[in-house]
Amino acid sequence: MILDELAAFARKRVAADQAKTPLADIKAQAEAMPKGDFRFEKALAGKDCAFICEVKKASPSKGVIDPVFDFEAIARSYEDAGANCVSCLTEPNWFLGSDEIFKKVRKIVTRPMIRKDFTVDEYQIYQAKVLGADAVLLICTLLDTETIRDYIGICDKLGMSALVETHDAQEMQSAVQAGARLIGVNNRNLKDFTVDLGNAAKLRNGTPKGTVFVAESGVSSPEDAAALRRTGADAILVGEYLMRAADKKQALHALREAAK
C-alpha cells in the first residue's frame, strides 16, 4: 500500500535529518521560538466555510499535476484570493515537495500554514515549527491513539494545531479519543485512490461539538464545495482543483460563493 511506502520513506528521511540535526537540537530550536497562538485552527472556525488551499506539484494518484509549478506565484495567488489557510506538501518522492519550497511559500503567505507531510516521528513536529508551520498533519492510519495524543501534546506546547485525518468510523473514534480539536475526513481512500465525497457526510456526526471539521480531497467543482458545506464542513481542503485552475482567485471565489 502506498501509505506504507510513504511512511517507510518518511522514517528514512527522519533518520537522515537526525544524523545532521539531532532530536535534542531541533527540539531546542523549536522550543526557543515564540509559542504559536493556534491560529491555524482559529482561522477555520468562523461562521463561513473556510478554505485550505494546497500547494502541490504531484501526487501518487495523479502523477505530475503542474509541470511548471511556479510555487511562489501560486502562493501569491492564494494570498491574494483570501485563502483562509495554506497547505504545502514537503514530501519529496511522490509529491515532489520539499522543506525549501515550504520556506519560500512561508515568506510570501501571511495566512496560517500546514506542513503537509507524513508524520511518523515527533522529530517532524519540531521540524515543522522551525520551518514556520502553524500546523501539522496526523494521519490516523499511520498512528495509534496514544501516539496521536502525545503528538497533539507536543503541538499544544508549541502553540501549533494538529489536523487529525480520518477515513472511517474507527479512525474517527481514535481521533476523538486522542483529543483532536481539528478533525479531517479524507474523501480519498488512500488504499485504492477512489474518491467518495459522501465519506465526509457519513463521518460528520462522529465529531463532538466544538470540533473543527475539515472535508479533504476530491473537490472538482463549486457544486462539490456546496455539497460538502451542506454536510456540515467547517472547512474544505482543496488541492488539485486549484492547482489546475488558470485563475486561482476566480476559482476560489466560485468555491466560496457556492459554499455560502
Ligand SMILES: O=C(O)c1ccccc1NCC(=O)[C@H](O)[C@H](O)COP(=O)(O)O
Ligand atoms: O492524493 C493522493 O494521491 C494521495 C495519496 C496518498 C496519500 C495522500 C494523498 N493525498 C494527500 C492529500 O491529502 C491531498 O493532497 C489533499 O487532501 C487534497 O486533495 P485534492 O483536492 O483531491 O487534490
